[in-house]
Amino acid sequence: MSLLLTLGLVGLSAGAEAFAPLTLPEPVNRYRSSNGAPGPDYWQNRADYEIHATLDTTRKELSATEVITYTNRSPDALPSLWLQLDQNTYRADARSVAADEEVRKEFTTGYSIDAVSIETAKGRESKVEYVVSDTRMQVRLPQPVRASGGSVRVHIKYHYTIPGLFGGRTSWTTTKNGEIYDIAQWYPRMAVYDDLHGWDTLPYMAQEFYCEYGSFDYFVTVPWDMLVAGSGALQNPEQVLTATQRARLEQARSSDATVAIRTEAELGDAASRPAHEGTSTWHYHMDNTRDVVFSASRAFIWDAARIRLPENRSSLAMSFYPVESAGDAAWGHSTEYLKHAVEEFSRRWYPYPYPAAVNVAGGSSGMEYPGLLFDGIEDKGKALFWITAHEIGHTWFPMIVGFNERRNAWMDEGFNTFIDIYESDVFRNGAFGPKRDSEYAPGGGNPVDEILPILADPAAPVIMTRADAVLEKYRHPVTYFKSALGLVLLREQILGPERFDWVFRRFIRDWAFRHPAPSDFFRAMESEGGEDLSWFWRGWYFNNWTLDLAVKSVAYQDGNPAKGALLTFQNLDPLVLPATVQIEFKDGSRKRLRLPAETWMLKSVATLYVDSTQPIVSVTVDPQHVIPDKDRTNNVLTVK
Numbered sequence: 001m002s003l004l005l006t007l008g009l010v011g012l013s014a015g016a017e018a019f020a021p022l023t024l025p026e027p028v029n030r031y032r033s034s035n036g037a038p039g040p041d042y043w044q045n046r047a048d049y050e051i052h053a054t055l056d057t058t059r060k061e062l063s064a065t066e067v068i069t070y071t072n073r074s075p076d077a078l079p080s081l082w083l084q085l086d087q088n089t090y091r092a093d094a095r096s097v098a099a100d101e102e103v104r105k106e107f108t109t110g111y112s113i114d115a116v117s118i119e120t121a122k123g124r125e126s127k128v129e130y131v132v133s134d135t136r137m138q139v140r141l142p143q144p145v146r147a148s149g150g151s152v153r154v155h156i157k158y159h160y161t162i163p164g165l166f167g168g169r170t171s172w173t174t175t176k177n178g179e180i181y182d183i184a185q186w187y188p189r190m191a192v193y194d195d196l197h198g199w200d201t202l203p204y205m206a207q208e209f210y211c212e213y214g215s216f217d218y219f220v221t222v223p224w225d226m227l228v229a230g231s232g233a234l235q236n237p238e239q240v241l242t243a244t245q246r247a248r249l250e251q252a253r254s255s256d257a258t259v260a261i262r263t264e265a266e267l268g269d270a271a272s273r274p275a276h277e278g279t280s281t282w283h284y285h286m287d288n289t290r291d292v293v294f295s296a297s298r299a300f301i302w303d304a305a306r307i308r309l310p311e312n313r314s315s316l317a318m319s320f321y322p323v324e325s326a327g328d329a330a331w332g333h334s335t336e337y338l339k340h341a342v343e344e345f346s347r348r349w350y351p352y353p354y355p356a357a358v359n360v361a362g363g364s365s366g367m368e369y370p371g372l373l374f375d376g377i378e379d380k381g382k383a384l385f386w387i388t389a390h391e392i393g394h395t396w397f398p399m400i401v402g403f404n405e406r407r408n409a410w411m412d413e414g415f416n417t418f419i420d421i422y423e424s425d426v427f428r429n430g431a432f433g434p435k436r437d438s439e440y441a442p443g444g445g446n447p448v449d450e451i452l453p454i455l456a457d458p459a460a461p462v463i464m465t466r467a468d469a470v471l472e473k474y475r476h477p478v479t480y481f482k483s484a485l486g487l488v489l490l491r492e493q494i495l496g497p498e499r500f501d502w503v504f505r506r507f508i509r510d511w512a513f514r515h516p517a518p519s520d521f522f523r524a525m526e527s528e529g530g531e532d533l534s535w536f537w538r539g540w541y542f543n544n545w546t547l548d549l550a551v552k553s554v555a556y557q558d559g560n561p562a563k564g565a566l567l568t569f570q571n572l573d574p575l576v577l578p579a580t581v582q583i584e585f586k587d588g589s590r591k592r593l594r595l596p597a598e599t600w601m602l603k604s605v606a607t608l609y610v611d612s613t614q615p616i617v618s619v620t621v622d623p624q625h626v627i628p629d630k631d632r633t634n635n636v637l638t639v640k
Helices: 086-090 095-099 243-252 331-348 381-393 395-400 409-429 452-456 472-495 497-511 518-529 534-541
Strands: 003-005 046-056 061-072 078-084 112-119 125-127 129-133 136-145 150-161 171-175 178-183 192-194 198-200 214-223 227-230 259-262 279-289 294-297 301-309 313-321 356-362 367-369 372-376 549-556 565-571 579-585 590-595 605-610 616-621 636-638
Touching (some): 078 150, 112 136, 178 356, 214 227, 214 294, 227 279, 227 313, 227 356, 243 259, 243 301, 294 356, 313 331, 356 381, 367 395, 372 381, 381 395, 381 409, 409 472, 452 472, 472 497, 472 518, 497 518, 549 616, 549 636, 565 579, 565 616, 590 605
Parallel strands (some): 046 214
Antiparallel strands (some): 003 605, 061 150, 112 125, 178 294, 192 198, 227 294, 367 372, 565 605, 579 590, 579 616, 616 636
């Protein structure tokens, strides 16, 4: 049977606006190429850190000194530097308090900046003028940092009160065997100076981060009986671990099974620490990262296992958790979950680049940082698997691919939710699948049906809305779920896995440890995927358009089924998507054909001629239920 699409125009095109020329928000230039890759003159500044911090568990205070070596690779001389002071978001007068949908009742005084200076050419320190504005600080330099390779070393001394559980992404909390300190956003750090905004100084309100890449050497001094889990690689195990722990850790590096480094039975045992009084200083190092964090507690059980990576490389999966989280039904499987997710994401998309992947159970639940996750003490089973896979998935987006989360949270959250879906499908043959990310039907239901309430809600923001402007009720459905479903549709229905996966991997490689914008992704998918996708970007990302495809009629040629049939379809709404049509014949055979998106470029009603010899029993649009059609009652026509 041959299938011919009629060329005649019938009705006004529902897709006329969808196929209109689309101007993307970020232009093509020497920095960003038309194929979505970095341009020949792409540049990126660099920030390297040395930090010495002390945790005061009595005062609940962190004090530190840091030296930032900032390298200006931009074509502009920089007369000042902007830094992020994220702890100031907990002040009573912070902008985030005024913008928050909830009424905040607990606060800190934020950062206390004790001193700011820069090094002179002779290595001496010279105080400089600085101005603090909400969660930002401008350091005004006596001489600009020269363009194309100039550098400056900034010294800062500071301290702050660690927030309690109200801190959310960073906090301290009490457990049976001691407090857990999840320490993040803990040092003044460089804002990003890029080719799109110059200094990107959006305040820290509700969304996450946009940070520059570099190397970190950091030293954390804590009471002697505490363990410190940190981003990167531990540099001084001989000083902070016992001989037994070092031997167990070495065993874990070559073990696919989880190895206990400190057991539940050893909690509170002074012999599980190399020193028995005073303090100990933990030294960590991490390269090519945009951030580091740590967690400290005397209550930690600790286990680890090898992560197998491509090209015979390896990393280390580790979990730190209190006794409340222990057990086979809970965090006893955390390292297994972590190991599998990193191996799968590395195999499928891009190799994991860091020496360790660490999961910590504490008060700051469900938050990701380079190489280290903060998850919930009470997480277990399916929920623990999902949150572990999701949070370590953020290593790829935005830790490797450095998206600007404060402007485009849909990129890191949506891209990460997208790769979660396939991880849930393969872990233990789908034991914890399917992964769904909609508050309308979490963990079940058909995702293309779950998205329909958002598409129908006139108050719902579009995906391209600035992250801080998305109400909390819409943040998860739009920023996570709609963004992820857009990638599923692009992979499964528009480009197909063979084309999509190749482009997606190339996009990750092109932008690894760099800063892509939305337009870079759109252009990469079009140029390397081989399709003009402006109709999809406009309908799904720039608008909340709905889709409604209908089977209108079946008519036989000259009234005779043996001469073929004319099938008529209609697109009733603005969104266009390719769709499968299934035709069932009286003899029990069936045939499938595709309606490409271009079907609706010039018309809203399309007729297909089917060269068949059998009577038709039924015609169905989207028989596999894979596109978000808002009204499925008109998707099937039964022929009498």
